[in-house]
Amino acid sequence: MKKILVTGAAGQIGSELTMALREKYGNENVIATGHIKEPDETLHNSGPFHFIDCTKINTVAAIVKKYRVDTIYHLAALLSAVAEKDPQLAWDVNMIGLYNVLETARTYKCSVFTPSSIGAFGPGTPLDHTPQDTTQRPNTMYGVTKVAGELLCDYYFKRFKVDTRGVRYPGIISYKTLPGGGTTDYAVEIYYEAIKHKKYTSFINRGTYLDLMYMPDAITAAIDLMEANPDKLQHRNAFNVSAMSVAPENIADEIRKIIPEFTLDYKVDPLRQAIADSWPNNMDDSAARQEWGWEPEYNLESMTKDMIEKLSQKLGKEIKT
């Protein structure tokens, strides 16, 4: 049986990925770790949890050694908007943290999953049907760390044979744990506000198309890629994966099918709008489909229905879907 370490386990993706991994590989075989944020009760009580600091290699190595870990899902990172507000911290967490994980993986012979992002693209990248292999000149610290991370993971595979794999996640939509300071956070907030107040003011402008994905598909992508036959993988560390390309008004239209009174207006945040404008409208994810069978289950309609159903239960509001 695998022994898995998850970093960033209390975060938006980590909190759900850890539980999915525990269900698949056994609670005791998945060691969840976080830095500052307290894990929720389910995460805390269902298996091992430790606080570590990925910028200190000894704390990562100690857990890997103690539990004889063979696989690391490295999710600890700063998202795009917070990274732009504190680029020095973003470099430390996103780059030094990844370097420490890769070095630990090299020493203890672990395989590593690290997410990259649509943020690895920037000005000069074709925005429509963004190819798998194309210009990557991002102008944010988040983007710089994501491109460098993709290259570093490729390097550790080629030079040291560390089994590194990763996807370029789009904005991830979920109802369990809130995202922590990304540009695509608007697409999660809109559902909370629709249920609570039947209105939302978007910080991303009308007509801004971005790739999004519902959490169950994001989890499937990570686990399926790590289970994939390595002989078939040509793009190990940076597979484009997408499920839908939408603008704020498209989500609003879909919400209105269930909550007809819902209204959307705009108060654009220049920082996050500039980041969004530099990212693809829609990525071409055919390499992931061909090399390891990527196929999302949810589209905008099915995601919206499920989000509203689950979130209204969580918020204690009755809404018929």
Ligand code: AKB
């Ligand atoms: C962000 O908005 O920073 C993230 C991402 C797309 O990488 N959700």
